[in-house]
Amino acid sequence: MVLNSPWECLFLVGAEWLICAATRYIGRKARRRVTLNANRDVWRFGAVLTAAATRFLSFVTCRIGGCVFGARDPPSYRSLLWRYLLSSNQASTSQVVLAVEHGGTNPKVDVIDGGGASRLPSGPMPLDLPQFERTREGIASPTKLPAATIEALREQVAPLLSEHRPSALGYSFAGPVTADGIVKSAPNIWGPQVRSVPYARMLRDALGMPVAMGNDMWAAANDIMAHGLAAGLPDVRTFCVITVSSGVGSKVVLDGRVHLGVSGVAGEIGHMPILLPTEAIPGHRCGCGAPSCVEAGASGNANAYRARYYAKAFREEHRYTRSRELMEQVAAIGLNPGPHLSRNIMEINALICDAARRGDQFALDVVSSTLRPLARAVACVEAEFNVRNYYFIGGFALALGEGLLLPVLRQHLAEMTGSTYEDLANLGRVYRVEEQTWGLRGVAAAAHSLLSPQ
Ligand SMILES: [Zn+2]
Incomplete structure (x- = not known):
């Protein structure tokens, strides 16, 4: 159950207060009767009974509150509740912010209010920003690309600025970004030569408004901090958000702050070099070129490559007799580079996920092998930060x-960790939110927090 409005919160508080007040009143009456009629044991019994009833009802309302908010510790629901009320009040603000998602493909912009809703009638608007691959013939020096990007952005958002008058800018960028908004590198967007660009300051100077900036996982973390409680997540102050999609990305949030480290790459498990040789997929490497990154073995793409590799390598295995048809289907789908690659990867993963849900042994083994390095990375994050809550997003996590x-991850964690991490037995949730939504909503939440710092 999820609370949808502050009124439901107020109803919960009111109900608890009324019940407690009523039982206290009855208790006082009963005690007075005991004083007046000292010999009437029945009134003494009544006083004890109402005192017990008060405690019981208070416990029940706390328990209900705990369930409503998914809090593990029922009495803590009050603090969650007030935090939710405060965030709802912020959400009702009429201020809007500009939200930009600048990934390798399809950059877009939106105007978003404090509740996370778009103010544009047809949703996010595509942006046409200069990119290294597309413009290298036209631009003499790639180092001019950041300034050219800002110029193009300013031109394209000018109508939105005059119509909606946003108070701040939230900007997510596909690359490592420091807490000061310095883009450390952006090989896919500005080419390998462009490094350490003070991009947030350049944006602020060009658009004349405060700027909150980070990478895509920073945006996801901000989205969870702002909207996760309403989506039923138990803790939105200390957690790790992990995307399992074409790659693996993550961010750690400690006491309400995204932990970025010196150059913005802290908490990124995708490139932890902890893939065992037995978990590597022949011919498949991480996008960064390293052979033993978690991403090379635990991403959605890795799952498809592994499924195809296993389907061919273990074709004659006796234990997969019942999976022959599935293995032939998977082996027949090509994974050569080309325009159909991502569609074919999704097709294989859909086959594997469906079959695994039906209990197919081959599909379960593929999924288990993919999630094992991910479980190891979770154990490493837990050893470092002890965040306990892990929220999974991304296409492959949603498909699973x-x-x-979660059961497969927990099983691996139980096998590879001892009693130190017993909390990992109920480690995570899949954060079900439209994949297209959280990026823009997250940067908007970060921009709104600039306007009303807590
Ligand atoms: Zn890597």
Whole structure:
């Protein structure tokens, strides 16, 4: 159950207060009767009974509150509740911010209010920003690309600025970004020569408004901090958000702050070099070129490559007799570079996830092998930060679903860790939010927090 409005919160508080007040009143009456009629044991019994009832009802309302908010510790629901009320009040603000998602493909912009809703009638608007691959013939020096990007952005958002008058800018960028808004590198967007660009300051000077900036996982972390409680997540102050999609990305949030480190790459498990040789997929490497990154073995793409590799390598295995048809289907789908690659990867993963849910042994083994390095990375994050809450987003995590992803991860964690991490037995949730939504909503939440710092 999820609370949808502050009124439901107020109703919960009111109900608890009324119940407690009523039982206290009855208790006082009963005690007075005991004083007046000292010999009437029945009134003494009544006083004890109402005192017990008060405690019981208070416990029940706390328990209900705990369930409503998914809090593990029922009495803590009050603090969660007030935090939710405060965030709802912020959400009702009429201020809007500009939200930009600048990834390798399809950059877009939106105007978003304090509640996370778009103010543009047809949703996010595509942006046409200069990019290294497309413009290298036209631009003499790639180092001019950041300034050219800002110029193009300013031109394209000018109508939005005059119509909606946003108070701040939230900007997510596909690359490591420091806490000061310095883009350390952006090989896919500005080419390998461009490094350490003070991009947030350049944006602020060009658009004349405060700027909150980070990478895509920073945006996801901000989205969870702002909207995760309403989506039923138990803790939005200290957690790790992990995307399992074409790659693996993550960010750690400690006491309400995204932990970025010196150059913005802290908490990124995708490139932890902890893939074992037995988990590597022949011919498949991480996008960064390293052979033993978690991403090379635990991403959605890795799952498809692994499924195809296993389907061919273990074709004659006796234990997969019942999986022959599935293995032939998977082996027949090509994974050569080309325009159909991402569609084919999704097709293989859909086949594997469906079959795993039906209990197919081959599909379960593929998924288990993919999630093992991810579980090891989670154990490393837990050893470093002890955040306890892990929220999974991204296409492959959603395709697996909580029913498949979490039990397999927990099983691996139980095998590879001792009693030190017993909390990991209920480690995570799959954060079900439209993949297109959280990026822009997250940067908007960060921009709004600039306007009303807590
Ligand atoms: Zn890597």
